[in-house]
Amino acid sequence: MPRMIFVNLPVTDLAASMAFYKALGFENNPHFTDDTAACMVWSEAINVMLLTHPKWRTFTDRPIPPATSSEVMLAVSCDSREAVDAMNEAAAEHGGTADINPIQDLGFMYNRNLADPDGHVWEAMWMDPTAIPSGD
Known part of the structure; x- marks a missing residue:
């Protein structure tokens, strides 16, 4: 498997975040997208996983930083x-x-x-x- 990066980001509104990243030029990978997460692809090596807050909390108990940080x-x-x-x-x-x-x-x-x-x-x-x- 080639080396890749998956950047995981907690988001408050999954649909709005998907639309935002699509507008920036990212493409959605439907194989890794459901109602709790979406995989947005920048290149063959760079993917951004948008995770709802409940989904994010299945990975870590650490607090989600405020949008101003x-x-x-x-x-x-x-x-x-x-x-x-x-x-x-x-x-x-x-x-x-x-x-x-x-x-x-x-x-x-x-x-x-x-x-x-x-x-x-x-x-x-x-x-x-x-x-x-x-x-x-």
Whole structure:
């Protein structure tokens, strides 16, 4: 089996969260989706499992952090600066929050941070490795 990552996130409204992630470009994998959880696919290696709070609590007794906290920032690469901008716009239009941190534009790298409806923080980023300064 290839190495993959499954990011598990507790969500308050599964249908709304699925619609949010679909608007950002994720696709639903129906084989791992039911009324308590949904698998949203970013790439062959990256999957996000959206779990209702009751489903989440079957995995851990640890408290679910409030939407105003930042437990982690998950970065996903985009094909262009325009795709980064489009992801941020889609977040704002589908129940999330765009630009929760200042935009970072280093020329060779561009990123914008957003939050999903439950406050989970994502970084949409684009980078041109050939344009990274050599440091000379």
